[in-house]
Amino acid sequence: xxxxxxxxxxxxHDKLMAxxxxxxxxxxxxxxxxxxxxxxxxxxxxxxxxEKPIKLTPxxxxxxxxxxxxxxxxxxxxxxSNNTADGTK
Numbered sequence: 001x002x003x004x005x006x007x008x009x010x011x012x013h014d015k016l017m018a019x020x021x022x023x024x025x026x027x028x029x030x031x032x033x034x035x036x037x038x039x040x041x042x043x044x045x046x047x048x049x050x051e052k053p054i055k056l057t058p059x060x061x062x063x064x065x066x067x068x069x070x071x072x073x074x075x076x077x078x079x080x081s082n083n084t085a086d087g088t089k
């Protein structure tokens with residue numbers, strides 16, 4: 001029967017055997033698995049933001065929609081060319 005205690009005991013045994021045989025990468029892998037079990041290597045990601053949402057005017061929303069439609073049609077972003085907001089040069 002496989003239990004957490006058995007797996008951890010096997011890892012410890014394998015780690016010690018690997019060290020005794022100078023197989024340091026195997027030993028390191030066992031240590032990493034033990035640390036993973038203890039959740040030592042989890043990343044803390046802060047998804048909280050202090051920024052407030054931007055309020056767009058109706059004209060700005062319309063311009064964003066126009067740009068998004070253009071990108072969807074062409075698959076390119078030429079919004080940084082010399083064009084003005086109404087699409088003329």
